[in-house]
Amino acid sequence: MFGRHDPDAALPVDPDVGVPALHVRPSSIAAVALGGLLGTAARYGLGVAFPETAEQWPFTTFAINVAGAFLLGGLLEALARSGQDSGWRLRVRLGVGTGLLGAFTTYSTLAVDTDLLLRANQRWTAICYAFGSLAAGLVATVLGIAASAWMTSRSAEEAT
Amino acid sequence: MMTLWVALAGSVGAVARFVLDGMIRSRRATEFPWGTVIINVTGSLLLGFVVGLVVFRGAPSEVQTIIGVGFCGGYTTFSTASVETVRLIQRRRYLAGVTNALATLVVTVAAGAVGLGLAGL
Numbered sequence: 001m002f003g004r005h006d007p008d009a010a011l012p013v014d015p016d017v018g019v020p021a022l023h024v025r026p027s028s029i030a031a032v033a034l035g036g037l038l039g040t041a042a043r044y045g046l047g048v049a050f051p052e053t054a055e056q057w058p059f060t061t062f063a064i065n066v067a068g069a070f071l072l073g074g075l076l077e078a079l080a081r082s083g084q085d086s087g088w089r090l091r092v093r094l095g096v097g098t099g100l101l102g103a104f105t106t107y108s109t110l111a112v113d114t115d116l117l118l119r120a121n122q123r124w125t126a127i128c129y130a131f132g133s134l135a136a137g138l139v140a141t142v143l144g145i146a147a148s149a150w151m152t153s154r155s156a157e158e159a160t
Numbered sequence: 161m162m163t164l165w166v167a168l169a170g171s172v173g174a175v176a177r178f179v180l181d182g183m184i185r186s187r188r189a190t191e192f193p194w195g196t197v198i199i200n201v202t203g204s205l206l207l208g209f210v211v212g213l214v215v216f217r218g219a220p221s222e223v224q225t226i227i228g229v230g231f232c233g234g235y236t237t238f239s240t241a242s243v244e245t246v247r248l249i250q251r252r253r254y255l256a257g258v259t260n261a262l263a264t265l266v267v268t269v270a271a272g273a274v275g276l277g278l279a280g281l
Contacts, residue, residue: 021182023178027202029179032210033179036175037168037170037235039170039174039248040169040170040174040234041166043170044163044167044229044230045163065238068239069239070240072240072242073243073246074244096253098174098177098240099171101237101239101240102174102234102239103173103233103237104239107268108203108272109232111207112272114205114269115269115272116211134262134265137238137241138261140247141239
């Protein structure tokens with residue numbers, strides 16, 4: 001499929017070598033499934049603990065999305081700085097990054113809550129919520145990446 | 161018990177996102193994150209429809225909780241969309257980054273409105 005020839009097909013294939021593609025590997029799918037289970041449960045739990053009322057700024061979803069963007073930026077930066085995307089790093093990226101943090105945050109709720117605010121004629125709240133989420137998410141991602149870069153460079157200095 | 165159903169639906173949503181994103185990536189070798197855009201837009205359309213069924217049609221609220229909070233929430237992602245925008249900007253692909261951020265927001269809100277509208281028909 002990728003033009004590779006396996007000289008000894010009988011030998012077990014390293015699960016982290018690039019063939020087959022990640023999204024068809026049972027181990028990768030299992031990592032995403034487990035992370036997605038935990039991330040969704042956490043978001044649902046926060047939603048029950050801090051319920052949102054209609055026609056009001058959805059602060060719980062806002063906080064979840066901004067926090068998740070910060071954590072994903074930091075996690076991916078830390079993994080990229082620590083070494084190759086294989087072995088445990090790949091499993092953490094898929095399980096915690098794609099699965100847990102991907103499922104923890106939500107774009108569909110952001111979009112539909114904005115629609116419901118627009119339908120309720122809360123135009124300014126809708127616009128501030130939608131663009132505020134977008135801007136805060138980007139700032140949080142940059143801060144997460146910067147925090148991760150700062151921590152890894154500091155630990156590298158301490159090691160020398 | 162409800163937490164378990166929501167979490168399971170979210171897990172299925174996350175796997176659907178992972179597999180669909182992988183399929184789109186393997187077909188199109190571009191830097192632009194089409195996979196995440198398509199996932200967030202289709203997830204918003206579905207959530208709008210489900211919320212509309214509950215709000216306009218009196219469907220049981222459990223449907224919204226399991227499919228909406230669970231599946232659609234696990235399927236769509238805000239964190240990945242943010243990281244992909246920042247990465248495009250880091251690579252100095254400013255136009256692609258700004259387009260990704262703004263177009264995703266505008267098109268998902270439009271898709272959600274279409275979903276709500278379809279449920280109200």
